[in-house]
Amino acid sequence: MATTLIVTEKPDAALHVAEALSPERKPRKVNVGGVPFFEVKSKEERILVCSALGHLYAVGAKGNESRSEYPVWDFSWKPKHFVERGQNRQEKWIQSISKVSKEADRFINACDYDIEGSLIGYTILKYACHGADQKAQRMKFSTLTVKELREAYEKPLPQLDFSLAYAGMCRHEVDWLYGINLSRALTQSALKFSNRYSTLSTGRVQGPTLRFVVEREGEIESFVPSPYWVLRTTLDVDGKAILAEYEIERIEAKAQAEETIRDCAGKTGVIEKLESRTYRLTPPTPFDLSALQSEAYRHFGFTPRVALGIAEHLYLDQLISYPRTSSQKLPPSIGYEEVLKGLNQIEAYRSETARLLTSRALFPHEGRKDDPAHPAVYPTGNVPKRDLDPRERKIIDLVVRRFLATFGDTATKQSDKATIKVGKHSFFLRGSRIIEKGWISLYGPYTRFEEIMLPPLVEGQEVKVSEVALEEKYSQPPPRYNPSSLLKAMEEVEIGTKATRADIVETLYQRGYVRGEKMEATPLASTVTGLLTKYCPKVIDVKFTRELESMMEQIELGKQTREHVVLETVDYLKPIIEDLRLKEDEIGRELTATIKEMKRAEITFIVPCPKCGETLMVLRSKKSGKRFIGCSGKWKTNCTFALPLPQFGALTLLDKRCPECGFQMIQVRAGGRRPIISCPNCYVNKLKAPRPAREVTVKPPISE
Amino acid sequence: MADRCLLCERLREPESELCGLHNAALHNLENTYSSWNKAFGGSLTKEDYYTKLEELSETGRAVKDLIQHLRGKRH
Numbered sequence: 001m002a003t004t005l006i007v008t009e010k011p012d013a014a015l016h017v018a019e020a021l022s023p024e025r026k027p028r029k030v031n032v033g034g035v036p037f038f039e040v041k042s043k044e045e046r047i048l049v050c051s052a053l054g055h056l057y058a059v060g061a062k063g064n065e066s067r068s069e070y071p072v073w074d075f076s077w078k079p080k081h082f083v084e085r086g087q088n089r090q091e092k093w094i095q096s097i098s099k100v101s102k103e104a105d106r107f108i109n110a111c112d113y114d115i116e117g118s119l120i121g122y123t124i125l126k127y128a129c130h131g132a133d134q135k136a137q138r139m140k141f142s143t144l145t146v147k148e149l150r151e152a153y154e155k156p157l158p159q160l161d162f163s164l165a166y167a168g169m170c171r172h173e174v175d176w177l178y179g180i181n182l183s184r185a186l187t188q189s190a191l192k193f194s195n196r197y198s199t200l201s202t203g204r205v206q207g208p209t210l211r212f213v214v215e216r217e218g219e220i221e222s223f224v225p226s227p228y229w230v231l232r233t234t235l236d237v238d239g240k241a242i243l244a245e246y247e248i249e250r251i252e253a254k255a256q257a258e259e260t261i262r263d264c265a266g267k268t269g270v271i272e273k274l275e276s277r278t279y280r281l282t283p284p285t286p287f288d289l290s291a292l293q294s295e296a297y298r299h300f301g302f303t304p305r306v307a308l309g310i311a312e313h314l315y316l317d318q319l320i321s322y323p324r325t326s327s328q329k330l331p332p333s334i335g336y337e338e339v340l341k342g343l344n345q346i347e348a349y350r351s352e353t354a355r356l357l358t359s360r361a362l363f364p365h366e367g368r369k370d371d372p373a374h375p376a377v378y379p380t381g382n383v384p385k386r387d388l389d390p391r392e393r394k395i396i397d398l399v400v401r402r403f404l405a406t407f408g409d410t411a412t413k414q415s416d417k418a419t420i421k422v423g424k425h426s427f428f429l430r431g432s433r434i435i436e437k438g439w440i441s442l443y444g445p446y447t448r449f450e451e452i453m454l455p456p457l458v459e460g461q462e463v464k465v466s467e468v469a470l471e472e473k474y475s476q477p478p479p480r481y482n483p484s485s486l487l488k489a490m491e492e493v494e495i496g497t498k499a500t501r502a503d504i505v506e507t508l509y510q511r512g513y514v515r516g517e518k519m520e521a522t523p524l525a526s527t528v529t530g531l532l533t534k535y536c537p538k539v540i541d542v543k544f545t546r547e548l549e550s551m552m553e554q555i556e557l558g559k560q561t562r563e564h565v566v567l568e569t570v571d572y573l574k575p576i577i578e579d580l581r582l583k584e585d586e587i588g589r590e591l592t593a594t595i596k597e598m599k600r601a602e603i604t605f606i607v608p609c610p611k612c613g614e615t616l617m618v619l620r621s622k623k624s625g626k627r628f629i630g631c632s633g634k635w636k637t638n639c640t641f642a643l644p645l646p647q648f649g650a651l652t653l654l655d656k657r658c659p660e661c662g663f664q665m666i667q668v669r670a671g672g673r674r675p676i677i678s679c680p681n682c683y684v685n686k687l688k689a690p691r692p693a694r695e696v697t698v699k700p701p702i703s704e
Numbered sequence: 705m706a707d708r709c710l711l712c713e714r715l716r717e718p719e720s721e722l723c724g725l726h727n728a729a730l731h732n733l734e735n736t737y738s739s740w741n742k743a744f745g746g747s748l749t750k751e752d753y754y755t756k757l758e759e760l761s762e763t764g765r766a767v768k769d770l771i772q773h774l775r776g777k778r779h
Contacts, residue, residue: 222729224736225762227743255745474762530714530724593713 005104005129006049006139006153007097007121009111012316013144014038014051017110020149021047035096048104050097052111056090057123058083059176068191070184071577073570075176077123077169094128101129107136109160110152113373114324115556116499118161119168125160136160142334142374143321145382167555170562171497174548174569178204181573182539185580186528186587190595193588198595200528201511204548205496206504207532207540210513210521212489213481214529217521223477229257233264233427234467235420237455241466247426250473257470260425264465269422271461281411283439285328285367286376287402289498290491292323292395295402297484299446300394304487304502310395311377318382320399324499325374328367330406334375336362342381343400352404352442364406365439378403401443408439416454420463429454480518495545512598523601527594531587536576605629605653607664610681612639618651627651629680643680658682711769729766733757 008014018027018038027038027049040047060083062074079094081087101107107129109121118138125133137156141148179201186200202210228250235244251257285291289308296307311323321334330336337357344353356362366376379400388396416431431454434440440447481489483505490501508514513525521529529540538544548569554560580587605616614633621628626647633639645651649670656665658679669675709716714723722730740756741748754771757763 218725218728221764221766222725222732223762223764224729224732224757224767225760226736226739252739253743253745474760476762477764526714526725534715590715597713 001044001046002106003046003048003104004106004108005101005132006047006108006110007124007129008049008051009054009117009120010316011036011051011053013110013112014049016144016316016318017139017149017153018047018049020144020146021049021153025146032100033096034092037096037100048100049110050100052120052124053089053093055116055120055123056080056094056097057127059172061180068184068188070188071181071574071581072184073177073574075173077127079127094124097124098128098130101132104129104132107132108139108153108156109136110139110141112322112324113138113140113142113161114322114499115164115168115171115497118164119172122160122162122165122168133160140373142325143380144316144318145380163556163558166562167552170552170555170565173562173566174552175204177566177569177573178202178539179206181577182207182532182536182580185577185584186531186591189580189584189588190591191588192584194592194595196592196595198591199511200524200591201507202528202532202539203504204545205490205500206507207529208493208495208542208545209486209490209504210508210525211529211533211540211542212486213508213514213519214521214525216478216481217526220477220480225474225476226252227254228252228473228475229254230471230473231257231260232467232469232471233465235269235427235429236464236466237429237457237461240455242429242455244420244427244429247428254472261468261470264422264425265468266465267422268462268464269420269427271418271457271459271463272421272426273419274457274459275417275419277415277417278435279413279415281413281438281440283365283405283408283410284402284443286330286364286378286406287399288326288328288367288369288371288376289323290326290487290501291328292377292399292402293487293502294484295398295446296395297482299398300391302391302395303483303506305483305506306391307395308502310391311399314392314396314399317384317386318380319384319396320380321376321378322374323377325371325376326369326498327371327374327376328369330364330366330376330378330403334378336364336407339379339381339403342383343379343404345383348397349400349404356404356407356442362407365408366406398446401446405439405443408442409436411438411440412436413449418454418457422465429457480516480520482518486519493542493546494549495542496549522598523594524591524598527590531590535580535583535587538572539576602653605664606655607657607662609633609639609641611641612637614639616641618645618653643684645680646676649676661685711766711773725766726770729764729770732764733767733770 006017008017015038018040019025022040027040030037030039038049056079057077058080059075060078061072062076079090081091107125109125111117111121122133125136137158138160139152139156141152183201186202187198190200191197230250231246233244233246234241292311293304293307296302297304308323311320314320315322340353340357343349344357377399379396412435414433414435418429420427420429431452433451433453434449440449486505487501490496496504512522513528514521532540551560551565555562555565603618607616608614609616609631612631612633614631614636616629617632618627619630620626627645629643629645631639631641646668649668652667654665654667654677657663658665658681661679661681663679663681665677665679667675667677707715709723709726710721711726712723714725716723717727720727737750737753740753754775758768758771
């Protein structure tokens with residue numbers, strides 16, 4: 001009997017593949033060396049389905065070089081547990097897959113159909129399955145539904161998608177060369193100068209991305225606002241007060257604004273013109289990953305990484321299609337009607353789906369972007385088999401409603417405008433309303449249209465200016481990036497991939513380069529970006545990163561070789577790294593100064609000591625080792641001011657004052673718990689305050 | 705130190721006493737004065753301009769550093 005070994009990317013996917021291929025949907029779970037495999041047996045064949053744990057192999061330095069050495073140019077693909085710490089499960093997985101592969105005659109890569117999935121499957125088949133990559137086949141699917149998995153198994157691609165796997169390998173190798181050499185140059189420079197270790201990193205995409213945030217911070221810090229004036233005008237229309245717009249949105253001279261007030265206050269105007277226009281609002285396009293991440297951030301505040309994580313869970317639960325897609329297209333092969341019928345089983349979507357199913361032929365309103373590997377994100381129509389958590393419910397509802405909306409009719413909006421002449425000045429009244437809801441009713445809570453109804457008006461009608469006031473305003477600095485807008489900026493300049501962008505944004509937080517939801521660049525980010533700009537500007541140049549990205553895309557198309565791109569990268573990086581090595585002292589001095597400044601800022605309060613006016617800091621008692629707020633004036637003025645602090649959890653001094661006493665607030669985050677925000681001063685005052693007398697109830701003694 | 709900006713710890717730009725950030729702030733501060741002066745009818749003194757900017761939350765931190773420095777120089 002022939003044995004087929006199918007490699008999937010994650011354990012859940014392995015189970016779904018095995019279930020789909022098992023006639024009774026009940027594959028047998030087999031344990032090989034502590035690793036689960038799923039077995040499906042028929043008369044003709046035995047199928048074994050195993051899963052990876054993401055990547056089982058990674059790029060590592062050739063030989064046993066120390067983790068601090070640089071430059072490093074020689075590398076090879078190694079089991080991940082040899083390269084990264086804490087990857088012990090991977091070792092067991094490789095051993096078990098390797099053992100089982102010896103029994104197999106046929107091999108199939110059923111990892112997700114994209115660069116990473118192709119690479120994960122390729123490395124397992126090549127290294128763990130003893131060169132089986134050369135004879136392996138490829139299953140291609142976009143949902144984990146039984147129908148699609150069976151079709152993918154029955155009609156696999158005859159060989160692996162080598163160009164995709166090589167493009168993936170190249171991406172990992174180039175990123176490794178960049179990351180390892182540049183990050184080690186920074187970390188070692190700081191270490192040599194200060195003798196203290198701090199993890200500092202940069203990368204091919206991380207560097208240019210951080211530069212966006214740092215440059216924006218610079219624009220905000222050097223911003224000088226300009227004044228302008230706005231007229232707040234209220235008109236009396238048949239006894240009803242309505243706010244009107246002045247013809248000049250921003251008046252740049254105060255005198256001109258005051259003159260307009262003198263001309264108009266208390267005067268009567270005439271409606272000179274009434275205009276109405278109708279606009280067609282076309283339905284939204286289906287979700288590609290970035291649009292899904294952007295909407296999830298806008299409506300629920302989920303960061304791109306969180307949104308992707310939830311979407312991946314929903315994919316593994318067979319509820320939505322593969323989310324890592326760039327496509328805005330929904331081909332008929334996904335079976336529109338079948339999906340709608342499935343969704344019709346869910347109470348919340350019954351009326352909308354019934355309307356679509358009976359209305360007319362179904363045509364989605366597609367966007368321009370396409371992805372050869374997957375369609376846009378769409379619901380499978382399956383009913384959830386388990387209780388979804390609130391966050392999953394939000395994302396699935398968003399995906400379903402977006403899918404429905406793309407099949408909706410065009411909506412129609414009417415805009416009304418009345419022009420009122422008061423002497424030589426013009427004011428406008430504006431209204432808007434939806435005439436035909438179309439797709440808006442399908443997208444439900446995710447569309448926001450404010451309807452403003454104007455009262456009945458006629459041309460020539462007189463209206464009185466009942467109030468006109470002047471408001472002094474100032475131009476605003478550019479907004480800080482948030483995780484969603486930064487991801488969009490990366491996408492616009494085409495750096496990173498849909499699979500990596502969200503992780504890169506998250507890394508900026510982990511490395512201490514940015515803080516806050518509105519991403520504020522830290523001094524360390526400015527220093528690192530400043531040093532890279534000074535010594536190797538090309539490393540953080542978007543154009544250069546984009547060129548590399550395009551070379552790697554050529555590998556996917558079979559027009560470029562992986563070896564060529566890697567050699568180009570080494571040739572380019574070598575002189576830069578050698579130069580950085582010569583300037584270690586200078587770089588180390590800069591980095592150390594900033595790290596010290598940041599560490600000091602992290603433990604220094606903005607509010608001065610209420611007793612002596614000196615600086616308050618987080619200190620540790622030499623005797624007990626306990627942390628507390630102490631006054632640095634102790635050595636100058638003998639000040640003994642001190643406040644207790646919570647002893648457990650990560651402490652952050654917030655840029656926020658206590659509304660009761662004005663002291664600086666703190667946040668304590670202990671593992672797995674919600675952060676607690678409190679005022680250390682009020683905490684002590686409450687402890688000192690006399691407690692209200694309590695009523696004491698004396699219980700009668702319990703009789704024996 | 706000789707290679708540091710007058711107002712912060714950053715390295716100063718060639719042929720300048722300031723770093724890139726404070727130079728950008730100085731450039732913006734000088735260029736925006738004329739629009740402020742025009743907005744207030746040509747009667748706005750530099751001192752009033754600085755005072756107004758210091759009060760505004762929209763004004764960048766580097767600009768506020770610079771105003772303090774310029775004031776210190778005058779007195």
